[in-house]
Amino acid sequence: MNIKKLLSVTVSLAMCITVMTACSSDDSSSKAASSNTTSSVTDISSNDDSSKDDNENDQPQEMRDISSLELVKEMKTGWNLGNTLDATGNGTLGAETSWQPVQTTKELIDFISEGGFNVLRIPVSWDAHMDENYVVDAEWMARVKEIVDYGIDNGMFVILNTHHEEWYFPTEADKAQDIEQLTALWTQIAEEFKNYDEHLIFEGLNEPRLRGTASEWNGGNNEGRAVVREYAQAFYNTVRNSGGNNAKRHLMLTGYAASSNRNALKEVWLPENDDKVIVSVHAYLPYSFALDTKGTDQFEDANKGEIDSLFSTLDDYFISKNIPVIIGEYGSVNKSNTSERVECVTYYLEKAKSLGIPCLWWDNNAVVGNGENFGILNREFPQEWRFPEIIDAIMAVYED
Numbered sequence: 001m002n003i004k005k006l007l008s009v010t011v012s013l014a015m016c017i018t019v020m021t022a023c024s025s026d027d028s029s030s031k032a033a034s035s036n037t038t039s040s041v042t043d044i045s046s047n048d049d050s051s052k053d054d055n056e057n058d059q060p061q062e063m064r065d066i067s068s069l070e071l072v073k074e075m076k077t078g079w080n081l082g083n084t085l086d087a088t089g090n091g092t093l094g095a096e097t098s099w100q101p102v103q104t105t106k107e108l109i110d111f112i113s114e115g116g117f118n119v120l121r122i123p124v125s126w127d128a129h130m131d132e133n134y135v136v137d138a139e140w141m142a143r144v145k146e147i148v149d150y151g152i153d154n155g156m157f158v159i160l161n162t163h164h165e166e167w168y169f170p171t172e173a174d175k176a177q178d179i180e181q182l183t184a185l186w187t188q189i190a191e192e193f194k195n196y197d198e199h200l201i202f203e204g205l206n207e208p209r210l211r212g213t214a215s216e217w218n219g220g221n222n223e224g225r226a227v228v229r230e231y232a233q234a235f236y237n238t239v240r241n242s243g244g245n246n247a248k249r250h251l252m253l254t255g256y257a258a259s260s261n262r263n264a265l266k267e268v269w270l271p272e273n274d275d276k277v278i279v280s281v282h283a284y285l286p287y288s289f290a291l292d293t294k295g296t297d298q299f300e301d302a303n304k305g306e307i308d309s310l311f312s313t314l315d316d317y318f319i320s321k322n323i324p325v326i327i328g329e330y331g332s333v334n335k336s337n338t339s340e341r342v343e344c345v346t347y348y349l350e351k352a353k354s355l356g357i358p359c360l361w362w363d364n365n366a367v368v369g370n371g372e373n374f375g376i377l378n379r380e381f382p383q384e385w386r387f388p389e390i391i392d393a394i395m396a397v398y399e400d
Contacts, residue, residue, distance in 0.1 A: 057149050061197040063245040067275035071198060071250055072324045075157055076398045078119025078360030079112050080329060085144060086123035086163035092139050095128065100365035102379040109150035111383040116395045120151040121328055121360050123163040126185055134184035141192055152199055159252065161203035170208055170227035179234045186238040194244025203252035203280055204235030219261030228256045229269035236271055252280040252326060260310050265317050279318050282329040283310050289344060290332040293372060297335035299344040311351045319355045327352065327359040334373040342393045349397040
C-alpha cells in the first residue's frame with residue numbers, strides 16, 4: 001500500500017473507531033434475488049449507538065487456545081444469511097433489502113438457533129460501502145456488527161467474510177491493487193472485532209476467481225490459483241498482525257473460487273505451524289440436481305458418486321492430515337421435489353459428518369421463479385420453515 005493511502009486509512013479508521021463502535025454462470029453465491037418486494041422493516045438509523053458502550057461484545061473476551069480441529073468438532077450444521085448483507089445495493093438498509101425484502105432481526109437469528117443450527121455465516125459485500133481510500137462506512141460496519149452479535153448472543157459460531165468484492169481479479173497485473181484494498185479492508189474488520197472470542201471466525205474471501213473468463217469455474221489456471229494464494233496470505237498476515245484476540249482467531253482460507261476441483265484444492269494456501277486455520281470449500285452436488293435449474297429433479301444412485309468423490313478428495317488433501325474443512329455453501333434448489341431433496345441432504349450430510357466437516361446451507365430467501373431457489377426459511381415474522389421435512393432431515397443427522 002502506498003504511504004498516502006496507508007495514512008488515510010489509518011487516520012480514517014481511528015475516526016471510525018471513535019465515532020462508532022454468494023455456482024451459476026454468474027456467481028454461485030449471488031443466487032437469484034427474490035421477486036417479492038414487500039417488506040416489513042425498521043429503520044436501523046434509529047438504533048441508539050450510545051448503548052454500544054455497554055455491549056459485552058465490545059469488551060475483551062477470553063479466547064480459548066484450542067485448535068481449529070477442536071473447534072469444528074463443536075459445530076453441528078449451519079445456515080447462510082444469503083442475499084442480504086452481501087447484496088450490492090447502496091446505503092445500509094437499502095443494500096440489505098435490495099436482493100430480498102426482509103431486514104434481519106434478532107428474532108430471525110433466534111429462530112434459526114432454536115431450529116438447531118449452531119453456525120451462522122454472514123456474507124458481506126463491502127465495496128459499495130468503502131470510500132476512495134478504502135475506508136468502510138461507519139454505519140455499515142455498525143450494522144454488520146449488530147447482526148454478528150445476534151448470532152454470538154445465541155451462542156452460535158459466526159463466520160464473517162468478504163463476499164461479492166468485484167474489485168479483485170486474480171492476475172499478476174491486478175494483484176498489487178487487489179492486495180492493497182484487501183489489506184485495508186481486513187485491517188478495519190480485524191480492529192472492529194478484535195475483542196470477540198473463538199465463536200467469531202473470519203473468512204478472507206468468498207469465491208476469488210477470474211470472472212467472465214473460460215477459467216472462471218473450472219478450477220482456474222496457474223496464474224489465477226497462484227494469485228489467490230497471495231490473497232489468502234495477505235488476509236492471514238493482516239489479521240494475525242492486528243490486535244486483541246486476532247493472534248488466535250480461527251481463519252478460513254479459500255482456494256480458487258472456493259472450488260472443490262482438485263487443481264484448486266491442492267493449491268489452497270495454508271501457513272506453517274498454525275493450527276487455527278480452516279479450509280473453506282463450496283460444493284453444490286450433484287450439480288445437475290442441486291444447482292442446475294434446468295437439470296434433473298431426481299436424486300439418483302448414479303449421482304451419488306459426485307458426493308462420494310468430493311468427500312474422498314477432502315479426506316485425501318486435508319482431513320487425513322488433521323486440517324479441518326468447512327463447506328461454507330451447499331444445498332439444492334427447489335424443483336417441487338421435497339422428498340428427493342430430503343434424500344440428497346441426508347446422504348450429503350452423513351458423508352460430511354463421518355469426516356467431521358460442518359456444512360452450511362445457502363439460503364438466499366428465494367423460493368419461486370426461474371432462478372436458484374435455495375430458500376428454506378420464511379424470514380417474515382412469525383418465521384417458519386418453508387420445507388420442514390428438509391430441516392428435520394438435517395437435524396436427524398446430528399441427533400446422536
